[in-house]
Amino acid sequence: MSDGAKETSTSNPAGTEARSSKKLSRRMLLKRAAAVAGAAAGSDAIRGFPTIWAQEIKDIELRHVGVSYSVVKAIGDQAAKDLGFKVTMQNLDTSAAINRFISQPNTVDIADLEGWQAKLAAKRGVIQGIEVKKIKEFDNILPIFTKGEIDGHKIPRQGISPYEAMYISKPDSTDLHDGVTEWATFLPQVYNADSIGYRPDLVGHEVTEWKDLIDPKFKGKAAILDVPAIGIMDAALCFESAGLIKYGNKGNMTKEEIDFTCNKLIELKKQGQFRATWTTFDQSVQLMAAGEVVIQSMWSPAVAAVRVKEIPCVYAPVNVKNGKEGYRGWCNGMGLMKHLSGKKLDAAYEYLNWYLSGWQGGFVGRYGYYSPVPSTAKKFLTAAEWDFWYDGQPAPEVINDPYGVPMEKAGTKRDGGSFLDRVKNISCWNTLMDEAAYMNKRWNDFKVA
Amino acid sequence: MQPRSSPAQKSPRANLAGWLYVSPLVLVLVPFFVAPILVVLAASFFATDGFGGLTPGFTLASYVEVLHSALTLKLYLATIKFTALTWIFTLIIGFFVAYFLVFHVRNQLLAIGLFLLCTVPFWTSNIIRMISWIPLLGKEGLINQALLGLGVIRQPLEVLLFSDLAVVIAYVHQLTIFMIVPIFNSMARIDKKLIEAAIDAGASRFDIMRLIVVPMSKSGIALGTIFVVSIVMGDFFVVKVMSGGGSASVVSAFYEDVGVLQYPTAAASAVLLTLVLVAIVSLILRTVDIRQEITR
Incomplete structure (x- = not known):
């Protein structure tokens, strides 16, 4: 795993390169980044930063704030273990959360936002745009979120769909942009x-x-x-x-x-x-x-x-x-608060990337929610879990919840079928x-x- | 610690001492009570863009909206109904518990022990205390099971849980202690010789209660009333959980306003509630001169 880990650390310069040379298409770079990340797949992947980086970030603390079903302590603990800096998960109910993001933005680093909250947070200017090309798995996020469609099926836009709330034209824009841009208001992390x-x-x-x-x-x-x-x-x-x-x-x-x-x-x-x-x-x-x-x-x-x-x-x-x-759909994503800068902002990007790298996807999958990047989540689920939770197949064996407690008997089929059946x-x-x-x-x- | 004072310097020294005495209270009240209230007051006059943005200014629009709404009246009626019912039951139970502890339990140690027993419900959190009612009062709860088993009822009683009754039960369970403590305190200071003298003079138990115990416990009753009324009127959580969301209160309504970022109307409702509470409390204080009663 250490080889893979080294490769991951080199994917950072790849990002820097991307910023300096605009000739390279974003897509190519993303592909490269994705390939690198793919090679380094595994929760341990991101652990092997150069020692200097590790020294610099160990005092960093990220406060990820949001509702309890989305901001989960076990996930934060795992992230801290993998990334080498401190991650604190804080839970509030939906209305308390949006009120805190708006009225005390500096007490939060990563805001856990629903689509409509992302729209509000952007409008109030408390979040900064997420630079899409720094997100390694961005192209592997289901197009439901990034393009508003899946398998040729247009995702309905009654209410505020994640796609609708996803983009702004510039990092400090306060109005949403209809259509894909380089800047995201929030990065989808869990939905159902x-x-x-x-x-x-x-x-x-x-x-x-x-x-x-x-x-x-x-x-x-x-x-x-x-x-x-x-x-x-x-x-x-x-x-x-x-x-x-x-x-x-x-x-x-x-x-x-x-x-x-x-x-x-x-x-x-x-x-x-x-x-x-x-x-x-x-x-x-x-x-x-x-x-x-x-x-x-x-x-x-x-x-x-x-x-x-x-x-x-x-x-x-x-x-x-x-x-x-x-169904009534919902999606929670992570927004970067405006006050983040320098090393802390770098750490926040590392955190976002870690989130989409699969461990979290596997974790939430085990209690019936979905990751926007099923391809990485799959690596952290057993074949049986994948079949049951994502594919809507009868469970080949007993299915455990995220904490290892048996939950479904072998042969049970998940209500509502595969996740594609549901989201469509x-x-x-x-x-x-x-x-x-x-x-x-x-x-x-x-x-x- | 009494400040020693020479007669010549008495006035400024005493003055200083007075300020020192109130300073801890001021230090707590100003930043944690007065300042937030002023912020709320200011916000109630601001305009909003509907998405949490406040435009400083002066408009009475929020007050007009709150005062013109039939909803406000309904909410106050609902809240006052809960307050009145809770007050009556906490008062009756609290009074007699205190009476029992003061006049019937001879052993002081036992009295203190029983008094502490009254606080047992407070050893766990409010939420747990409320959730604990569900297995007792629910459709498949203990009471319904027992009544069904005894053949008293055929269908489980639904009114026990997620109803106004359930709300009042939870409030009474939670707040009776706030009646017991002050009433106990004022009753304990009634000179027992007074009662003995009354008995010797041929007063009946009812007369003793009516002419001695109740009047002399007035300050405790008033204090307990202030606690209970202000807590019930300022609460939304018990209503929400115990009514199963089937009822609302003044506070729950403006809490929802905050949830959809309607700060000015929420602030205006809060200011209105504060005024109503101030009026109620001053009414109580006018009826019973607590200061005089306490220092008597």
């Missing part, structure tokens, strides 16, 4: 497609449509996500599925659409449809595991967490049909609407009704 979780034994039929969530049959046994910005999209998916309304853009509703959606929610609440609403991962697991609800909007790992308790729970495959249904069926993305203030007010009407 959210849908419904349900108890197959109690629901009685296979759920493939959102409207089941508002079916009177499940009165008092349904729950919905209570994060206004995305809860309202889950509701919109339900109402669209039931044929009550057709939205122009579920991720950016007009005031009339917001009114319709919230009034309908209030009506459902008064009829006693919702047993509860939930805000955190744990709450959703609790609700399902304690038998409070039989169907609710849910995240994939939460479904897995219910199943670990030996309670049957299925993650509904809500593939797009007739222009309805589909994303119909909208997490967002912050233009009418967010109004939406929030109406959502509170629903809460207090």
